Each structure stands twice: as C-alpha cells, then as structure tokens.
Amino acid sequence: RPAQPIDEQTVANPDEWPSWGRTGTETHYSPLDEIDAGNVDVLKLAWHFDLEPGYSPSTPLMAEGKVFFTTGHSHIRALDAVTGKLLWEYDGGTRERATSALQMSWGSKGIAYDAGHVFLVTTDGYVVSLDAKTGKEAWKTYDYPDASPRNSNGPPRVFGGKVIVGFGGADISPARGFVTAYDARTGQRAWRFYTTPGDEVEPVNRKAEEVMRKTWPGGWKKPDGSRRGGGGTAWNAFSYDAELHLVYLGVGNGFPYNQQLRSPDGGDNLFLSSIVAVDVDTGAYKWHYQLCPAEQWDCTATADMTLATLEIDGKERKVLMQAPKNGFFYVIDRSNGQFISAEKIAKVSWAERIDRKTGRPVENPGIRYNGKPGMFEMWPGPTGAHSWMPQAYSPQTGLVYVPVMDMGALIGDAPKGGGGGGEIAAGMGVTLIPEVELPGGHRSYLKAWNPVTQSEAWRVDLPGSWPGGVMASGGGLVWQGQIDGKFVARDARTGKELWSFKTESPIVGAPITYRVNGRQYVTVITGSGGQGAGMQSLGNAAYRTDYRLPRRVLTFALDGKDTIPPFTLPALVPPEDPGFQPDLARAQAGAMLFGTRSCIVCHGWNAVGGGAAPDLRYSPTITDAATFRTIVKEGGLKLNGMPPFPQFTDEDLETLRFYLRSRAQAAPGEQKALLEKAKAARVSNAKPQDFAGRWNITIQSPVGPQKAVMDLKVVGSVVTGIVTAEQGKVDVAGAVKDGRAKFEGKASMPMPITIKYDVTVRDGQLVGDNANGPFGTFPVTGVRP
Template identity: 65%
Template sequence: MIGTFWKRAAWICAPALAATLVLAGCQGAGGKGGDDWPNFGRDGAEQHYSPLTQISLKTVDKLKLAWHYDLEPGFTVSAPVEADGKLFVTSGHSMIRAFEADTGKLLWEFDAKTREIAQSSLHMSWGNKGLAYWNGRVIIATTDGRVIGIDANTGKQVWEQRQFELNEIRNSNGAPRVFDGKVIIGHGGADISPIRGYVTAYDAMTGKQLWRFYTVPGDPSKPAANKAEEVMRPTWKGDWFGKGGGGTAWNAFSYDPELNLIYLGVGNGFPYNQQLRSPGGGDNLFLASIVAVNADTGDYVWHYQVCPAEQWDCTAVMDMTLADIKIDGKPRKVLIHAPKNGFLYVLDRRTGQFISAEKFAKVTWAERIDQKTGRPVENPGIRYQGKGMFELWPGPQGAHSWLPQAFSPKTGLVYIPVMEMGAMIGPLPPGATGFSAGMGVTLIGDADLPGSRKSFLKAIDPATQKQAWSAELPGAWPGGVLATAGDLVFQGQIDGQFVARDAETGKVVWSFKTDSPVVAPPISYRVKGKQYVTVLTGSGSQGGGILATGNAAYRTDYRLPRRVLTFAIDGKDSLPKFDMPPLEPPADPGFKPEPAKAMAGAMAFGTNACLVCHGMNAIGGGAAPDLRFSPVILDPEAFRAIVKDGALKPAGMPPSPQLSDAQVESIRYYLRVRAQQVPAELAALKAGTPAASPPKSAPLPGGM
C-alpha cells in the first residue's frame, strides 16, 4: 500500500508539531510529503492524518465538489487509496475501479467475481473494507479467501493466492496493508467456529507467501513450533483443543519501520463462553491482544492482552495508531488503541509496556486497568456463567468498531468514533440450537437500554487521557475519521452529512449534504499541486445490519445513491437531483399475525444470520434491501427461490439450502408481520415520540 517512491528510510515528518509532541508523524509519510494515500491509514502509523494544508480552517468555506461517480448498489463502506495520480476504489463484492484522481475519469474496472465463486453467506455478507497500493500493484483480499495483485496501470490480474479453501469456516473482509513490500492480511470467522486464527504476509510483487503467524496455539500433543507457541500454550487449559479457538485478526495492522515491527490486532475467542472454550481457565492468548512481530520473519516479539480470558466478543481488531509523544515530559514511542472494551490504551510500542488506560465510553465489565499489572480489575459478577441474563456495557458491538480513529500530530489529540451500546447477555439455555449457539451465550446484542444506541466523536489527549471535546452524532453508527494539518477533522454521518470540524474545538465549520449516509473513512491527497478529499457514500457492512435499530430514524435505504465524492477548493461539480424513493410496505389485506408464529419467525431470522445484511428486527441498514418493503414477502414461491435456492445469487444474495421449507416460510411470516408494523413505527419516528424506539428484541440463544 505504500508508493513506489516510498522506502524504509525515506520518511518525511509532519510539520508544525505541537509542543507536547516530538516526531509524531514520522512513521512513513505515505510518499512525496503526503501527496499520496496508498495505505488504509495512509502509512504504517495508521494515523489517518494528512500533512497537507491547502484545505484548512481558513479555506474550507471554499471547499466544493470536484467530481463524483455513481456506484452499483451493495456494500460501499470502504476506504479508497490513491497513488501516482490514480484513485482506487473497491465496492460491492470486490469490484475495483481506477480513476484519474483529479478528474474522476474512469481508467479501468476489475471484477474479482466473488459472487460467482463464493459458496456461502459467510463469504458474501460483509463486503470489502478497503484495498492497498504498492509499486504499481493494487492489492485486494476477497471475502472468499483470495488475495489478488492487480497491475495499477492496466487493471489486469498479475497474481493470485488463496488464504484458505472455500470449504473453511473463514472469510476475509478487512483492508490489506502493504508494509515495505509485504502484504499483511488476516481473516474472520471466529464468531461461528473454533478455527485457529492467523495472519499471513505475501510478497506484494509476486504473491509469494513469506510467513504466517498463528494467533492461538495448535495441537498440544505436538512439540511447540516456535516462541509464540511456547507463550500461548500455558494459557489454554483443560480439554480445549478442537473445541475452542478463534483469535481472528481481520482488520487492524500497523508498522514501525525503525523498530522493524508489525503490530497485529487480534480478535475474540470461540465459543464466547470461556468454560466451553477453555474449561480449565487461563488467559487464552493471543485472544483480544496486540501482538508485535518481526516484520521480516513474523517471529513473536511481545504482546499485550486487553481482555484476559475474553468472553464478551472483546476484540483488539480496532486500529493501532503509532505516534511519538511526550508523557510526563519524556518522549515516548507509543501505540494508541481504542478497542471494543471501552478503554483507551497507550502502550510503549518498543516493548509492549503498559503506560495508561482510561474509559472513553460507558464501561461496566471492569472498574479500571491496574497501573502496576496492566490487567483489568473486573467488576464482581461480570462473568456470566451460572447466572441469568445481565446488562453489559459496551455490548458485543463495542464502544469503537472498525471505522478508524485519527490522530493529529499538530493538536496531539486522537479522534475516536464512539458508540454507546449496551447489551443483555447470559448463559445458554439447555438444548438451545441455532446459527451461533456454539457461542455458549444468550444475547440481546442491541438491547433497549437507557442511553443506548448513541454515537459520538470524541477528541482525547493520549498523553494525559483527558478529553478535549465531544460531539454527539446522529444515529448509532459513527463514520471513520480523517485529521489534517489544515486543523480539520473530517467525518461522515448516518444522516447524509459529510462534515469538517475544527480540530481544536470540535465545532462544525463545513458540511456537504449528500443523498445517502456517509460512514466510510475519508482520505486526502494532492495531485498537480491541488489537495483533494475523497469519501464513499452509502451504508453497509456491520452498521448496515446489527446496528440498524439505532439508525431507524434515518434513511439508510439500499436504493439510495452510492457514490465516490471528491472535493477540492473551488470545485465545479454538483450532484444530480435525486427523488427519494417512497417507503411503502406491500399491501397484505386479511393478514392477521399470530404472536407465537411471529416469534418463531423472528428466531429463525436471527439465528440464521439474516439480520447481518437485512438488519436487526428486519430494519434495513443499507447493506441489503429492507425486506419489510419488498413485495417478494407476499409470494411464497418467489421467496423460497431467492432464500433457499439462490435465485438472486448474481445480485449478491447467497442461497441457504440448509433451511427447511418450514423455516423459510417462518421467516417470510415474520417479515409480513414486520411490514404491518411499519406505518406505526414510521409515524412514531417522525413525531419523535418514545414509541419511536424499535420493538424490543427477542433474546436469541447463542446469537444476536
């Protein structure tokens, strides 16, 4: 993801550093003084910071649309990259396009044909979160397990590697990174299977596999393969092998070229219930951990675990920002991490030494992080085994998801998109079955709790852990963040506003109204002396499904325009007029819902993962059609052909042959019930009355 010009020793520091900071921007500037944005976070430091200043507090009032491009319906919550005057975008199911970055002229398209190759909903349900550039190569990882190198000039495939086979319970949707010519990519799947997570490095030019790092131990009956295995094994106890696992690293990676370290953000365990995963206890390394490895060999160097013995889908797969700051008057090389669990961590990135951690959202699972040990001080009763359901903050959605934070070396602040989301969680009832019953829990992931379903942008000084400002945002799904040396912070919103804030105060100083939600992370770059800001519009990915209830008051419709928007000072483009399609559920005269049948259908809808794309409580979040408004739910044959037989697989809807005809009909019945409830819900939302809250979620054994 780093440009042809960018070499390990050729760093360029960001100018105008704040007095409390030293060398905070010197982790690789992304090439040519920040002209390019070839990496997900621009460079290995993952600061999501541009050192460009043409667009600034003084000039932002002249920021206008320079060009736009209409994309196909589908997943578009992804980050573009730019290098050598070309902008590269991934949308839908691995459709890649290259544009002239300054004019928007389409140069080429590449279809990875994921819809044709993928075999299951696991391989098709999330879409791609980004792509990478290195030395004339565009790199993409498809959800069905392929890593592909594409010629950046022609759009022709150069190489392809398969991370995992199609029959494996894995998927890959995170943006790959390229650090010093090495493609770094992980995978997902630990929510539904005790797989053994790993991260793989490939040569960016040839696709040759360079190394692979496993994040949980292998067969304990065999000799330890390496130092990492020796560290992990003692922390898994009892008869666990083959029954417990996880540790998928599907999103966050960072790189320090001076230390020659790559940092891996590792995810949750399976099952969530640790008594089932590791019946003898133990911390279960490297679940919910940051692991530093040698960039050349993949060998273990150090680790820090944010949730020992994790059991709440507590992951460390959120971005790890590298910065050089002063703490107590001394310069420190730090790693800044705001994971799901609601604490903002500052670590010494050379050694993994704990420096500080404080809450940045509502947290009930732990009182604090012990300053001496770096371990959480858990609140009594937070381990759910042997109990009934109880309230948990943050819930499994987390206080911060994959949409990235940003760090400004000028202000010394980290800008975190924060979610306030509570959950109800408890042990699995005897005999419970379903899509994810193996998690070992009963879970209402989006519970109706006071203060829940809110989002914020918070600015925090990592040197002191003090909050500088906080801005409440619309909905429950906050967009990714971009900070710039122009003293601006850019972020999209679920209400369709793309805004710029004063980086010091949080005050909105500019906004642009689109016809769609804007939640993807923006980027900034310079071509022919002119600075641009680009963002993709449209809802989707996680926020399009399991967070849909918190966004019910806003249009996140699958039919809304999905676009590439590029802005510049004195831009001359404008968006065409768009007539918002009406929200009208299909007429279903004579249908009288029966509560028992509706509840059975709701359970089938949830436990078979329909909600991942079509939304919690069947409230569409933009990732796929809102089925409450689909006429297909009135036609049993058409519904069965789509859901079970895959009639719409070419459009991205995978078949579910494992469902019985009775289950399919039960889901259809539930959707007809939800369609009948729409008029009253929309009226309440429009009026802003308490009744506007979505109907209470049914607890799903083992699922969400």
C-alpha cells in the same frame, strides 16, 4: 509548534494516500494544508462518480495520480484522481462463486497499494494482486486452509514488501485464527502467524506456541480430538513500524465466547484479545499485550492501532494507541509492549479500571456469567465503544479523533435447553442480547482524546449509532461523514463545524486527502455497510439508510465546479398482501430463524433494513412463495449479492416468509411511531395532570402492534396505574419529571420481567417507549378513548 513530535514515517510521501491509514503508522493523517480552517468554508465538489446500490463503507487509496477503491463484492475501480474518469475496473468474482462466506458479509472495506500494484482480498478468501495501470491480475492465491466458515472483510496492508492478510469468523466457527504475509511481488507465502495454539507450528514461532500453550492449560481439543475452541481472528487492524521492523497484529475474540467451554481449565487464552508484535520479514513473535485475559464476551483488540511519538512525563515514547471495543483508550509502548495507561472513553460496566502495575483489567464480577442466574448489563456490548471505523491522530494537536458509540447489551450464561428471549449466541455458550435498548444506548460521538493526559478534549454528539471513519489533515481539520448524509469538516482544536456537504446517502467509510499538480483534494465514498447497516440497524432507523440511495465517490477541492442531480427516494410502501392473517406464534418462530440464520446480518435487526441490503418489509418478493424460495434457497439473486441458503427446509422458508409478511404489516405504523418518538425525545412541557386518566395504547412490537388500556392516577408528581392487555394486568408506579412520565411494573408472562414506560404527552397524544426487559424496547403511542 506542533503539540507532539512529528514522526517521519507519518508524514512521508505527502501527496499520496497509498495505504488504509495512509502510512504504516495508521494515523489517517495527511500533512497537506492547502485546505485549512481559514478557507474550508469555500470547499466545493470537484467531481463525482456514481456507484451501484449496495455496500460501500470503504476507504479509497490514492497513488500514481489514480484513486483506487473497492465497493460491493470486491468490485475494484481506478479513477483519474483529477477528473474522476474511470480508467479500469476488476470484479473479484465473489458473486458468481456465492459461497457461504457471503452470508456474513457483502464485501471488503479497503484495498492496498504498493510499487505499481493494487492488492485485494475477496470476502471468500482470494488474495489478488492487480497491475495498477491496467487492472490485470498479476497473481492470485487462496488464503484459507480448510472449509471452516471464514470471511475476509478487512483491508489488506502492504508493509515491508509483504501483503498482510487476516480474516474473520470467530463469532461462528472454532477455526484457529492466523495472519498470513504474502510476498507482494510473487504472491508466495512468506509467513503465517497463528493466534491460538494448534498442531501445526511454524518453526520460527515455536516460542509463540509455547507462550500460547501455557495459557490454555487443558489444551484446545475435546477428548475425541476435535477442536474445542479457538478463534483469535485478526479481521481488521494491522500497523507497521519500519524502524523497529515490527508489524502489529490486532487479534480478536475466542470461540466459543464461554471460556468454560473453550478452555475448561481456565488460563488467559493467548493471543485472544491481544495486540501482538512480530518481525515483518519472518513473522517471529516479539511481544504481546492482552486487553481481556480469558476473554468471554467478544472482547477484541481489532480496532485500528495508531502509532505516534508522544512526550509523556518529559520523555519521548514510541507508542501504540488503540480504542478497542471494550471502552478503554490504551496507550502502550510499541517497542516492548509495556502498558503505559488506559482510561474509559465511553460508558463501561465490565471493568472498573486497568491496573497501572499489571496492565490487567479490574473486572466487575457480573461479567463472568458462568453458572450465574440472570443477565448482566454489559457496557460496551459486543458492538463495541469503537469498532473498525478508523480513528485519526494529528501531531498538530496531539489529539486522537475517535468515532465512539455508547451501546449496552445483556449477557448471561447459556440457557439450559436453549431458546427463549431472542438470544442470538446460544451456540457460543452464552446468552447475549446485543441490540437491547438500554437508556443511554444507541448513541454516537466524535471524541477528541488527549492520549497523554488520558482525557477528553472535546466531543460532538453525532446522529444515529454508527459513526463514520475519521481523517485529520495538516490544515488543522478533522473530517468525518455521518449517518444523516452530511460530510463535515471540523476545527481539530475545538470540534467546531467549519464546513459541511449534504449527500444523499449515509457515510461510514473514512475520507482521504491527496495532492496532484499542487492542488489538494478530499475524497469520501458515501453509502453504508458493516454491522451498523445490518444487525445494528435500529439506532439508525430514524435516518434514511436505504440501500438504493445514490452512492458515490465524491471529491472536493477549493476551486471545485461539479454538482450532483437532486434525488427523491420512492415512498416506502409494503407490498399488498390481502390474504394475510396474523399468527403471533408463527411470526415468532420465523423471527428466530431470521435472527439465528444470518438473515439479520445484512437485512437488519427485526428486519429493519440498515442499508446493507434491501429492507424486506417493503419487498414484493415476500408475498410469493415460489419467488421467495428461488431467491433464498436457490440463489436466484446471487448476482445482486444474495447468496443461496440451501440449508433452509421448505417449511423454514414459509415460516421465515410469514415473519417478514408480519413485519411488512407492522412497518407503516412502526415508522410513524418511530418518527414521533424522535420528535418526542426533544423537550416537552407536559404537566403531571396531562398524563392522568385512561389511554388506549398501541405498542409497536416486532411481531405487530399490541393494544392495551392504561389507567393512570397522578398525585403531585407521583404516577400509579394499571395496564391491561390480552396477556394480563400490570400494576405500574413512577413519577413525572421534566415533562416525561417514567413508570414501571412487574409482569409474569411469558417470564418474570420488568416493564417500563417512558412517555410524554404531545398534541393530546401519549408518545414514548415501552421497555420489555430482554425482549427489547418498542415505541408506544396512546390516545384518549
């Protein structure tokens, strides 16, 4: 007997996987059970298809005996589902156009299928229908109304004969968010639902406009008539209940983040950070539930929304379940938007709980940063406890399988005059340091969550900090790829690993399963992408994520007979740069350009590549000014997916290039220290006295190695000492426990911050972490003089 009722909508059409979440219920569940917990251990590769380097965090589809998928820049392909043979391919043309939309993204995560057609949205906003037999265009239309920065990375869906399309951009632009439905047969626009108020009002949605306007008491305009704020982009999640005739829209954060700038008279600012239900035919508003009223920290409701029927308190409820960025797991009634329950699924500091009666969060006052000095430790940070990587729900177990992250950030009011400690969001009226290394951060898990009792059934610690999407199947299995390249099948009841396959490349996209001629297949696309492959690269830096690693479509079956050739990635060696002279101030100026002009989005935090684009520390292009200019400013590599950045001045380019050259110098030492740190994170049996005395230490800061001398005294388990560096002396104090010494002190340069050390002694060397407040945490090593 299944743990929960099985919805007809969820198990319909079992042989195919025709939509992102398989059906409109977005459960990422298939009832197929030929492969089960008893035989999965003999699962073998049936076929593979080689992909070019680049972006591939995508989920494929299967319909009419073909596997359809998108990778890179809207490169769509159809393969024979049994043999993996290429049937047709189509290029969305985004590389040739190379618009600014590409500066924020490489490509989309998925496509849609309906009635003999494949649907895609290109990163730069074209919505296209292709004949599924030939790959020829059936219709093509353009989604954006004006030139505001937008990009479309999320998968379109076809629900009730409408192609549902959203876009992103609320982190960079005040554009008004909306979702558009196009008739799947003709491409004609059926409706457009706006998610923040504005001048243009669709007649059918006068009511929605009224609901929204009440919550923006001062309006959305500046006195000069220009748009003060907006946002509310629906960049990822939609689901569909065919019986209720409702499409659910997952709506994102506001622009700017700072509510005092966006909406100075306050208000909840609907439909930011909300789940909104609309009629599938007309787009008419039915109900909404807002996660973060008066959102001001990139709080979004854009994680997938899983529909199921659950027995709660003896009653069958039609629910919608979402684990959004904000760290709670929500269960709401999808017929009317009524709040049912929410509990924490990750480390959360922004709110204490969600009030049962009102469904509103009980916030921690520190989170409203306006006018407050200092920075607030916000868990989860804007990366979220759960991003777009799909969760799965199995009615067999009644559990939801969520790829969860623990990642904190620092948030505070906008600095007067801007600049300072590496903030990346001053333009949003807020100081936000998303990639700060806080204890307990950069972790990821697969959590099996019971939505009825709102409690964890089991969890598995995953490698790295960017967990793969999840699929559940009827044979009692959950499937997930990992950043270390392992593709794993687990027992859905216990989490026990039952089978795994080592691939050459990290995996982020969710797997699918389908059946042809009575045989069940499981398909996954390897390769990385999204935030974890770019901006959030540090948590994965101990793993191989290089964008040149072989990426593939891999398909498995019980009688598979395919193999893949072994691969060795050439050693990572920075280019020779004999003329390089260090210059800290210039490197820091370049770091600001790198961090604030989108480079970081694809090329990684501190220029540590995460697999979305080349790791520039190892690129020969950074040692030649003319080559660098041709590529960055003029689009010399636009056909590889590097868009031009005409806005850079020649001086900017040279400053940026200088920063990258500094990073190249630091790379080998940093990589070694990083691997040593990963080793040191394991248990240590160092004794307190092992730490005493003088150490010559090296801190691997992003702008190059910094040397200092550390003198430590140890009495019992108490540590005191002095760290002497070029910038001055810091008195430190702390203790040794479980083989690790943790101590800290206050530094006044370049601003008052607490410096913390967390180190151990291994093979006569000091190894560990050095945390520098908002500047970040860096590996530290020490040797005896």
